[in-house]
Amino acid sequence: MLRHFPLLFLLTLPQLLPAWGANGHRIVAQICYDNLTDQAREKVDAALGDNYLAQVSTWPDYIRAESGWDFTHPWHYMTVQPDETVADVARQTATDPAIDDVNEAIAFMTDVLAGDSEARQRMTDLLQQHDVDPLAGSLDATALAFLIHFVADVHMPLHVGKNRDLGGNRITVLFFGERYNLHSVWDTQIIEQERLSYTEFANFVTMHTRARRADWAEASPETWMQESVALREVVYNTLYDNTDRETGLPDLGYDYQHDFLPIVEERLGAAGYRAAAVLNRVLN
Numbered sequence: 627m628l629r630h631f632p633l634l635f636l637l638t639l640p641q642l643l644p645a646w647g648a649n650g651h652r653i654v655a656q657i658c659y660d661n662l663t664d665q666a667r668e669k670v671d672a673a674l675g676d677n678y679l680a681q682v683s684t685w686p687d688y689i690r691a692e693s694g695w696d697f698t699h700p701w702h703y704m705t706v707q708p709d710e711t712v713a714d715v716a717r718q719t720a721t722d723p724a725i726d727d728v729n730e731a732i733a734f735m736t737d738v739l740a741g742d743s744e745a746r747q748r749m750t751d752l753l754q755q756h757d758v759d760p761l762a763g764s765l766d767a768t769a770l771a772f773l774i775h776f777v778a779d780v781h782m783p784l785h786v787g788k789n790r791d792l793g794g795n796r797i798t799v800l801f802f803g804e805r806y807n808l809h810s811v812w813d814t815q816i817i818e819q820e821r822l823s824y825t826e827f828a829n830f831v832t833m834h835t836r837a838r839r840a841d842w843a844e845a846s847p848e849t850w851m852q853e854s855v856a857l858r859e860v861v862y863n864t865l866y867d868n869t870d871r872e873t874g875l876p877d878l879g880y881d882y883q884h885d886f887l888p889i890v891e892e893r894l895g896a897a898g899y900r901a902a903a904v905l906n907r908v909l910n
């Protein structure tokens with residue numbers, strides 16, 4: 627037990643910032659992989675070597691514990707205030723040449739995977755400059771891991787956050803009687819409550835969302851994020867529908883799980899199909 631303690635400690639650190647939990651990322655990566663064309667899948671397999679997509683999808687969170695990778699922290703999220711749109715924020719950050727947020731990071735990783743020589747050189751320079759090694763010794767594996775991770779991140783409704791409450795990290799709630807912050811209910815607990823493996827969960831999501839696959843694949847990353855902003859408002863507006871008498875905290879249980887599990891499934895499905903559509907386009 628003791629031997630595992632330092633590792634557990636490291637693994638809890640990234641939860642201070644927005645993200646799906648490990649299984650949320652694996653579910654999205656599995657749906658993506660299952661929807662690749664033969665050609666795209668061959669290229670993904672070749673880039674990843676002995677690793678597989680669901681496995682590397684969590685790597686961008688694990689490396690947050692290493693200071694060399696600090697420059698990638700802003701790549702995981704975007705702050706959009708209630709009076710702003712994603713397009714407003716994108717316009718502001720576009721004036722700065724740095725990669726400031728998840729929207730720009732997704733575009734950057736897409737360019738790297740598409741073979742854009744300027745983007746590939748920039749990525750190589752960034753890794754060298756910060757003295758960090760690419761995943762599996764490969765620029766493509768690194769970009770794949772970041773892309774599949776970030777596409778999932780932006781589909782998490784509390785991920786395109788209002789900065790005041792750190793995307794729900796500062797809001798304490800009761801979930802089936804236990805105290806959690808709202809963010810972890812959304813990125814982990816609703817998924818874990820189903821007690822399915824990530825492959826079983828991916829299969830359920832696929833069954834429940836298949837019909838909408840084609841519509842979802844068409845939308846742009848700004849649309850993905852704007853959808854998250856709209857859902858975020860639903861999450862905040864329904865938070866106090868049931869409160870615990872003793873503590874006054876939001877009391878989230880079976881009703882909440884019943885209402886929001888389909889939305890979690892939709893977001894995971896949309897992320898998986900959309901990531902597949904991007905990879906099928908650039909890895910042809």
Ligand SMILES: [Zn+2]
Nearest residue numbers: 644645702779
């Ligand atoms: Zn993340």
